[in-house]
Amino acid sequence: MKLLVIGCGQCGGRIADEFARRDKRARTQRNTEIVTDALAINTDVTDLSGLFFIKSDHRHRILIGGRKSGGHGVGKINELGAEIAREEGDRVMESVARAQQRSDADAFLLIAGAAGGTGSGAIAELAQQVKEHYVDKPVYALIVLPFRYEEATEERSIYNVGTCLKSVYLVTDAVFLVDNQRYLTDKESIRNNMARINAQVVEPFYNVLCAGEETDAKFVGSRVLDAGDIIQTLAGWSVIGHGRSIIPRSRLPFGAKLDFRNWVAETDKGLHAMNQAKAALSLKCRPEDARRALYLLTAPPGQMSMDLITDLSASLKSIATEAIIRSGDYPRGKDFLDITLILSELTNSARISDYFSKTIRYIYQRKRKRGELGEQRAGLEETLRDIPLLL
Numbered sequence: 156m157k158l159l160v161i162g163c164g165q166c167g168g169r170i171a172d173e174f175a176r177r178d179k180r181a182r183t184q185r186n187t188e189i190v191t192d193a194l195a196i197n198t199d200v201t202d203l204s205g206l207f208f209i210k211s212d213h214r215h216r217i218l219i220g221g222r223k224s225g226g227h228g229v230g231k232i233n234e235l236g237a238e239i240a241r242e243e244g245d246r247v248m249e250s251v252a253r254a255q256q257r258s259d260a261d262a263f264l265l266i267a268g269a270a271g272g273t274g275s276g277a278i279a280e281l282a283q284q285v286k287e288h289y290v291d292k293p294v295y296a297l298i299v300l301p302f303r304y305e306e307a308t309e310e311r312s313i314y315n316v317g318t319c320l321k322s323v324y325l326v327t328d329a330v331f332l333v334d335n336q337r338y339l340t341d342k343e344s345i346r347n348n349m350a351r352i353n354a355q356v357v358e359p360f361y362n363v364l365c366a367g368e369e370t371d372a373k374f375v376g377s378r379v380l381d382a383g384d385i386i387q388t389l390a391g392w393s394v395i396g397h398g399r400s401i402i403p404r405s406r407l408p409f410g411a412k413l414d415f416r417n418w419v420a421e422t423d424k425g426l427h428a429m430n431q432a433k434a435a436l437s438l439k440c441r442p443e444d445a446r447r448a449l450y451l452l453t454a455p456p457g458q459m460s461m462d463l464i465t466d467l468s469a470s471l472k473s474i475a476t477e478a479i480i481r482s483g484d485y486p487r488g489k490d491f492l493d494i495t496l497i498l499s500e501l502t503n504s505a506r507i508s509d510y511f512s513k514t515i516r517y518i519y520q521r522k523r524k525r526g527e528l529g530e531q532r533a534g535l536e537e538t539l540r541d542i543p544l545l546l
């Protein structure tokens with residue numbers, strides 16, 4: 156599957172840059188194209204200069220809102236980010252059109268950090284514009300949720316997340332949720348962590364995107380996971396994860412068959428990787444809340460058997476009880492057995508509900524401070540409807 160990737164704001168731009176890096180790797184190592192083009196949109200000129208893989212011309216690194224922000228961002232005011240995207244979105248759309256002319260993408264992926272200003276505000280507006288121009292193509296979003304410390308110290312973050320999530324959900328075909336906090340290790344500082352986190356965020360997409368783009372029969376699975384399967388799977392709130400088992404180089408003499416004890420261990424490797432993928436989902440969620448799910452098994456051809464696929468499907472079905480499950484196999488690599496897992500159309504998410512209720516509380520408190528609530532006193536008078544849209 157080929158994506159046209161559009162990173163909005165600093166976070167979005169850096170993750171889009173990571174997609175561009177992966178694409179370079181796919182082209183050199185696998186002779187496949189997975190990103191037709193990558194664009195970065197920002198109000199901050201310094202952020203745009205800090206990218207490595209996105210082409211450096213003004214059609215790929217697009218500075219918007221120069222007059223309103225002086226080239227220094229919108230300081231967390233995501234309404235301003237939305238306004239600028241509304242006014243200057245046509246420049247982004249020109250770049251999108253050029254990219255589409257050069258190479259036709261199967262879908263669009265827009266990326267932003269929900270807690271910031273530029274990306275959080277611009278992403279829904281830009282997604283809507285892309286959708287209007289390309290009605291028959293899916294438009295996906297990847298939204299990064301803030302670290303816990305940001306939520307605790309910056310009140311405005313929650314409001315940005317709430318308004319961004321509501322707006323993006325309305326205008327896109329599916330929203331990948333990525334929880335920054337899940338990728339934190341105690342040891343490293345957050346600054347040093349960012350590049351590693353971004354690599355980990357993009358990693359699970361690599362095999363999923365490559366699998367359907369292979370042309371060499373050697374690397375084409377018996378059940379190929381192509382763009383159609385992915386598009387059929389993605390709807391609404393979605394999460395993605397990646398798990399791996401190492402396959403020890405066989406110590407058996409050449410040609411020797413594994414006995415039944417080792418065969419059992421092979422099956423365990425699949426389940427181990429599946430469990431790892433579940434544990435590494437980009438946002439903690441309950442698999443039984445998913446209405447659709449997809450997994451891809453990537454392993455050396457000799458490691459894939461019908462029994463393994465049957466076991467993996469049964470294992471996923473036992474937890475994602477309500478989901479339609481799609482799957483594919485991808486004969487690639489030597490030493491690893493990888494599972495990529497996508498859970499989609501999540502009907503419930505404690506985290507999202509929490510953001511919405513906290514946003515409503517924030518709106519209520521702000522109104523009260525400004526004396527706009529009149530005689531109303533107790534209780535949350537606002538409802539989900541009162542969370543403003545950034546469109």
Ligand SMILES: Nc1nc2c(ncn2[C@@H]2O[C@H](COP(=O)(O)OP(=O)(O)OP(=O)(O)O)[C@@H](O)[C@H]2O)c(=O)[nH]1
Nearest residue numbers: 164165166169228229231268270271272273274301
């Ligand atoms: N995973 C990840 N998160 C990031 C990165 N950069 C920023 N964030 C997160 O994104 C949120 C802030 O969004 P930014 O993208 O920095 O904000 P912006 O869109 O540039 O908006 P302004 O700077 O306010 O104009 C915070 O929750 C950060 O933790 C990154 O490179 N990777």
Ligand SMILES: [Mg+2]
Nearest residue numbers: 165199202228
């Ligand atoms: Mg910024």
